[in-house]
Amino acid sequence: MADPLDVLTLAEAKQALNISESVTKHDAELPSYITAVSQRLDLYIGPVVQRTVTNEVHDGGRPSVFLDLFPVVSVTQVIEYSDTTSTVLTAESNAVKPDEAYLLERYDVIPSLWSGRLLRRRAGRRARFESGQANVAVSYVAGRCASTAEVPERYKLAAKFMLENFWRSQLDATGGVNEFDMPQANFPRWGIPMAARQLVSGEIQEPRQVVL
Template sequence: MALLTLEDAKAQLNTKSDVDDTELQAYIDSVTAVIEEFVGPVEPREVTEQHDAGHGRRVLVLRTMPVLSLTSVTPLLVGGVSYPVDGLVLDEESGEVRRRNGGSFRGLLQVVEQAGRLSVPSTINLAARMLVQHLWRTQRPSRGGGLAGGGDDYSVASPIPGFGYAVPNRVLELLQPYRLPPGVA
């Protein structure tokens, strides 16, 4: 499963030519990180996190969302306690992990999870298509002879920290229903 295929991007750009395929693929590859900054992992992947449960914590809150499943919760220090996954409850929406028996987690833990989505929502795919189109336009002059500028769906009202003017308003609006809560990366 891919966030965006070469065929998707070419359809968005209304091109059938394969002359620019290599360059276009570089654009496609680059937008995944941008989209995932706003919505979390799209393509399923294994993620490893460290959590310090100290002397007792009833809930671990995973930092990578969305979460598909837990693989393991093991101690990082010799003599620590492992927590079998079948004894844990994962709230996939919030990323909260609790012990089934109501007990606490203890110590420095390594949590391995599967994060991402089972399928790419069509709205996220469309946002990725539009982002490729926006970035592609910055180096391809419009038929009028200049770069397409503000006032259209690709305008950017203000720079976004870490991205400048690379992400247009229309893309942000499409991603809004899938945005990560503040503080989740």
């Protein structure tokens, strides 16, 4: 069964593996490979297909927090707690400078999206989130594309390269040398081939340091 966050459709996966559309013997197994590849690509560059995150919590006491998933499409709610007192923060913009606010940073690779860094603001000035553990709750939508059908070919091609690599383990592991059958190493030794890495160069997500 297809996962709504898959980067490839079953038909696209078959095309990448040179499996005819009329051949159905892999139809039960192949979707799990597609989902695994999509999830691995998400870990490598951040979510491709959009998903909703509800009440993701972060520690306060600092001028900004980093959301777990990015790039970000939109933030739907930010709640800051001081002990048991909650404050709903409002998005700051050039035209609006709320007393209790947050500000999102742009995602440089795709300027129409956000980087996932959320800065605390107060009346247009820098501020710090209230001190506390797990006292900042954020709900947001992360990802690049609204659905599998809208994923750009660059990401689909990267996923296809990865899928071909993983699917090698399902292929015949012997080859003929003269009149002899010789074993061949068909088990993948890496998850992301270099060709896939180059397609998403500039979007690879490195561990981020927390700003205190």
